[in-house]
Amino acid sequence: MDVHLVDGTYELFRHFFAVPQASDSEGNEIGAVRGVLTSVVSMLEAGATHVGVATDHVVESFRNELYPGYKTSEGVAPELLSQFPLLEEALELMGVKVWPMIPYEADDALASAAARAAADERVQKVFICTPDKDLAQCVVGTRVVQFDRRRGILRDAAGVVEKWGVKPESIPDYLAVVGDSADGFPGLPGWGPKAASLTFAQYLHFEDVPKDWRQWHASIRSAQRLSTVLFEQWNDALLYRTLATLRLDVPVFETVDELRWKGPRPEFERYCERIQAPGLHARASAALKSR
Numbered sequence: 001m002d003v004h005l006v007d008g009t010y011e012l013f014r015h016f017f018a019v020p021q022a023s024d025s026e027g028n029e030i031g032a033v034r035g036v037l038t039s040v041v042s043m044l045e046a047g048a049t050h051v052g053v054a055t056d057h058v059v060e061s062f063r064n065e066l067y068p069g070y071k072t073s074e075g076v077a078p079e080l081l082s083q084f085p086l087l088e089e090a091l092e093l094m095g096v097k098v099w100p101m102i103p104y105e106a107d108d109a110l111a112s113a114a115a116r117a118a119a120d121e122r123v124q125k126v127f128i129c130t131p132d133k134d135l136a137q138c139v140v141g142t143r144v145v146q147f148d149r150r151r152g153i154l155r156d157a158a159g160v161v162e163k164w165g166v167k168p169e170s171i172p173d174y175l176a177v178v179g180d181s182a183d184g185f186p187g188l189p190g191w192g193p194k195a196a197s198l199t200f201a202q203y204l205h206f207e208d209v210p211k212d213w214r215q216w217h218a219s220i221r222s223a224q225r226l227s228t229v230l231f232e233q234w235n236d237a238l239l240y241r242t243l244a245t246l247r248l249d250v251p252v253f254e255t256v257d258e259l260r261w262k263g264p265r266p267e268f269e270r271y272c273e274r275i276q277a278p279g280l281h282a283r284a285s286a287a288l289k290s291r
Contacts, residue, residue, distance in 0.1 A: 003117040003259060004048045007130030008055035008098070009106045011036045012087055014150070016080045024275045029079045033087045034277050039149070040096060041280055043129075044287040050117075050259035052252070053091050054109035055084055057100035061108075063183075063243050070243065071184040090275075093268040094284060097259050104250050107134050111246035113253065114138045120256045134180075136160045137171035137246060165197025173200050176240035177230070185240045188229050195226055206230070206237060263288035 015035030022031040043051065059073035059081075073081060084100075091098045099109040110128055117126045118140060128135050131148040139146055139157050146155040160168050174196045179187025202217040203209045210216055213227035220226070230237060253259060264284045272281040 001050055001123055003050045003123055003126045004043060005110050005113050005128050006053040007106060008053040010130050010132060011039060012083060030086060030275045033083050033090055034275055036087055037090055037280055041283045044261060050256060051261050052097040052113050052259050054099040054106035055088055056106045057084060057102050061105045062103045067185060067243055069184045093265050093271050095261055095264045099252055104247060108247040108250045109252055110135060111138045112248050112250035114144050115248045117256050118144050123256060137168050139168040166200040170200040170204050172241045172244040173205050175244040176237050185243055188233055188237060190225055190229050
């Protein structure tokens with residue numbers, strides 16, 4: 001079996017800015033919800049059997065307690081935030097496993113689910129459906145891969161190296177020094193993507209980097225300056241790496257069998273009428289019958 005893990009937060013943001021606004025019969029904004037549901041139905045129609053979707057039920061997480069500058073919901077449109085619980089309800093009615101995250105993030109749920117699914121010998125491949133670079137750290141060989149469904153890009157471990165210049169396990173170290181504006185931490189001064197790629201291509205983690213810059217690999221230019229910054233701001237680097245490291249202990253499921261899609265619940269038909277998208281119920285029902 002294959003397992004498909006979907007970044008519901010990414011999908012909701014993407015559709016919010018890509019599709020027209022729309023309201024349900026109760027006046028709630030549901031344009032992005034309909035877009036995500038359509039996307040998930042298309043996966044089921046294509047033959048996906050074991051599916052899980054993770055969402056940020058609230059944007060804030062335990063990482064905000066570690067670093068005050070970490071991302072928050074400030075500035076996010078209320079019309080977008082209000083659709084998270086609606087999406088979670090809709091996916092449950094569709095019969096899809098959903099993980100609404102508090103106090104973790106959706107990325108933590110995806111990382112935990114990928115690790116747990118990969119531990120099951122029955123699973124042939126795990127698809128982490130998101131282009132988010134944070135999830136690249138979860139890629140394992142050709143078995144756990146990252147899949148950008150919108151652009152049709154499939155990235156295995158070799159693809160991660162090709163894209164960022166480092167192995168999946170070095171992605172948190174890479175992000176720590178380069179910074180991540182989406183998550184709200186700055187990285188270290190003078191550490192750009194090229195320097196980080198060259199460094200962590202040679203040294204897997206911070207702890208492997210020689211403290212004497214003269215022992216650094218010859219391909220790493222400005223080693224003296226980079227070394228000075230890294231070791232003078234060592235605690236900051238460790239903190240940023242902690243922020244970038246996804247948790248693998250989120251309670252997502254006991255067995256991968258919980259992810260098997262068995263069709264929509266009876267209430268899904270009425271829900272689709274409420275959001276003025278009756279075709280979604282018809283498509284989901286047809287996808288079930290085709291199995």
